[in-house]
Amino acid sequence: MKIMFMTLRDRVERFTDFSNLSKDWEYVFAGYEKDTAKLLEMGGDADAILADAITPVPKELIEAMPNLKIIHSEGVGYEGINLAAADEKHIYVCNNRGANKTAVAEQAVMLMLMVLRHAVTGHNRVLEGRQIEAKASWSMEGISELGSMHVGIIGMGDIGIETAKLLNAFGCRVSYNKRYPLSPSQEKEYNVTYMSVDDILKNCDIVSLHIPSNKETFEYMNEERFAMMKKGSILINTARGEVVKNEALLEALKSGQIAAAGLDVLAPEPVKEDNIVVKAMKNDGELAEKIVLAPHIGGLTVQTFDKIYGTIWSNFKKVCAGETPVNIVNHP
Template structure:
């Protein structure tokens, strides 16, 4: 069994139990190499690709690897993997579903609090010795507490449910919209009620996105939907940048259609210096809190994801069907 690792070697060494990997397995490291010819030179005869969730695994690479049986995403996402090409070749594509749901849920709540409390702006003003100015002005403008907010969750999978569970501790009112409604017992457990999408957008103070990135969800939050939101509301995105139309988000912020945004991810990634979200006037940019797509990259999440990945690779080595298959094989 030969495994082509398209992720950081140092990350594998830190979060994987290498002593538990069979000595007969050969590991070859490509780090973040993206050139197909170089990847084929490094591990073109590999049986498995273990790839960072943001690392492209293209059709040319898949088609050129004669022994390839499985592509394992290091994380939950798999939108950078050509799943159609893999399916055509009979190659399993697997992800780490729900492995980082607790971590991402924490990040969502963090961003809610950071935007409500204007954390980034406040940090800057204290460093500029403007603490009294901030405290005086903000006390007059009003700072809202999370318990006093109605939070709307869009996408009630593992991460959405973990987010709702954490919001119980803040005593926030929680509603959700999802393609598939939860059982009533689970709704009661989470203290979350179902609302149609338009009603959720128009009534909630915070909208938290927990959608996968695919053709159906691309630009899911657009200007029409932003116009439905309250002018005092906040948008939180810990999913993928592609689910928000960023040009429309800029319009919404400039026109005061919403109050602010907390974004763990923007599009495209890696973030480029010319991204329009990074070049807004100061009075607009201060209403956005960014984090560097770290919601799911905690130590605990990586250990859990790596443990699952190596177990899944072992299944393939033993001739068994892997788990968390996402390309319909």
């Protein structure tokens, strides 16, 4: 079996014990190369591809690889993989659903706390010698505890459920929305109540996004939905940057429609200095204090990668043996 890695080599080697794998297997490390011709030259005869969750695996590449049997996302996302082309060639596409649920849920709650406690701005104030000024200002303005918040979770999959569990420990009221509501017993177990998206936006103090990135959710949070949000509420996004329209987010923050945003993700990736949100924050100090950014590291814990690579190598072994892998996301 020959495997082409379209991801960071150091990460693969750190979380893989190659001594437990077949000595007959061959490995090609393509990194983040996107040129189809170069990829085919390096590993056109590969049986398997492991791709970073945001790395594109286009139709042209899939169609030109005669031995390809499985494409595995390194993460949960797989929007960069051309599913139609994989279906046509009866190639499995798999992901690591649920592996990062605890890590991303922690990131979501961390961003909520950082926004509520002015963590980044407070850090900077202390460095600037303005500790007393910051303390006096926020003691008069008022800081809210997370437990006092009504949190709305849009997208109640594995990560959404894990986030709800953590929020319960703080004493939050938690509402959720998903295409198919949970059963009454599940709602009782997770201490959550179902709400329409509109009602979550209108009533919740914090809205946390946990939806996939696809054609239906592209710029899901747009001008219309920001206008529906409760005045002075907070947006948290640990899903994908593409589900938020950057221009609409900035306008909602500048106008005061929403008070703040905590973002682990920002589109497009990789985020450059000319990103509209980054530029706006650099040019507007007041706006910068309303946004907390993280470099899309919600799921990048050691524990997550241990789970991820356990699933990846198990699936590759299954396919090599002619068996069906787990976490299939297409229709091969």
